[in-house]
Amino acid sequence: MNTYHIEIKVNGEWREAEVTATDTLLEVLRSNLDAVEVKNGCEQGDCGACTVILEGKPVNSCLVLAVQANRKEVTTVKGIGTQESPHHLQTAFVEHGAIQCGYCTPGLIVSAKALLDQNPDPTREEIREGICGNLCRCTGYTKIVEAIEDAASKK
Amino acid sequence: MKNVAYYKPQDPSELLELMQAHKTRAVLIAGGTNLIHQMRSGEKEPEVLVDISELEDLTGIKTEDSYITIGSATTIAEIAASPVIGEHCPILATAAKQLGNPLTRNRATIGGNLANASPCADTAPPLLALEAEIHITSAEGQTRTVPADKFFMDYKWTHLDKGDVMTQIVIPKPHVAAKGGHTKLGLRKAAAICVASVALMLEKEGDVVQRARIAFGSVAPKPIRAYRLEHYIEGKSIDEKLLSHCEPLLQEEISPIGDIRGSESYRRFATASIFNRNLLQAWA
Secondary structure, three states, rough: OOEEEEEEEEEOOOEEEEOOOOOOOHHHHHHHOOOOOOOOOOOOOOOOOOOEOOEEEEEEHHHHHHHHHOOOOEEEEEOOOOOOOOHHHHHHHHHOEEEEEEOOOHHHHHHHHHHHHHOOOOOOOHHHHHOOOOOOOOOOOHHHHHHHHHHHHOO | OOOOEEEEOOOOOHHHHHOOOOOOOOOEOOOOHHHHHHHHOOOOOOOOOEEEEOOHHHHHHOOOEEEEEEEEEEEEEHHOOOHHHHHHHHHHHHHOOOOHHHHHHHOEEHHHHHHHHOOOOOOHHHHHHHOEEEEOOOOOOOOOEEEHHEEEOOOOOEEEEEOOEEEEEEEEEEOOOOOEEEEEEEEOOOOOOOEEEEEEEEEOOOEEEEEEEEEOOOOOOOOEOOOOHHHHHOOOOOOOOHHHHHHHHHHHOOOOOOOOOOHHHHHHHHHHHHHOOOOHHHHH
16 A cells, blocks of 8 residues: 655644545544544535635645645644634634534634635625635524624724 | 555656656546545546646746736636736636635636536636637647637547646637626525536627627536527627527527536526626627
8 A cells, every 4th residue: 555654734733644645634634633623524525614724725624635735734723723712713603602513613713714814804795705615504604704704803 | 445656746847757657547636626526436546646736837827928828737716816817817717716615716726627527617618718728748748739619528528638738728818809708607606516607708890799709518518619609699789689599599509408406498598598698798
């Protein structure tokens, strides 16, 4: 079996793994690098649960080969904020009740962070467009959009 | 999945060597948004993956006097955001902005969108209407140029042979007075798969259409140019009466199927509607 040695900077820390050519970044983050905060949803790029920031851009980690992320920088929701010191986006999600079952939340926080990094003062329409790759089956999105609006105003 | 080998060439000569060595077994990967899913489902079973996503010669948008060159591994997000594409090819920019969602656009590439050869490939109708040319290099290093219309042969079938590398998409800059139109119909406002789409370019001379280029997506086994429709409207003025004469021609050009996203009759009705709207807007 061909395997490849890769190095990925996950939330600021260089990590190493042995992977096959077809292992996805999602699989390696969860199984080899303990980054289980990255959720596995549809595995075909529809749901956005596995969203991470790769070299500054939000992507579906289920649609990136781990070997393609070699020597690159990845940010997961844990790199944005932790329980002890949450990012104001995370605080806003809690305050607005933008979380129900919570499965989509790590991906949505990552997409929202990438959106605000690029566009600190988005319109409601731009927020909806920015998170359209992240499905939430609980909230109906209204509270999520309000939380992101609120977080943008506090930045 | 099988035991797959992965190579990431650093320059065009290394890419050529790899394609020669693994000609029949090599599959190119750039963004991977189609391929990774196809490998997981078993639809594709490559033995060798050759990663072209960061080859300098295959990425980026360049503008010359009369041409715009887009590297095949240029991401859809870069095309959507490009001022050059926005200025000279707004119909391609709007199509790129509507492909998938922001997450997929950051990975998906224009070459992948074309090579996947889906009838609903979002960038195909604009490239057909813009008369883009596809540059291809074979594993033996021979280059050829294929007009976008000849590139698509049939359902999921392109001009690409084993060992071929699509290198560039070259778009002749449209005449400054040419007007474009593009509409993609999906079942929702974002992250939609195309149900029917139209892209067109129109040049007016006085009171008549001097030159028309019309393309449709998702209404035939492949993205299509509507040559008979183009010939019919060239030399004529656009009005309601002309549109009514266009309708039977348009219906002959397209051959949509009915599927989960829309029936055949809906696609026929909707295609005529978005064609009329875009033609009138480009004429006005």
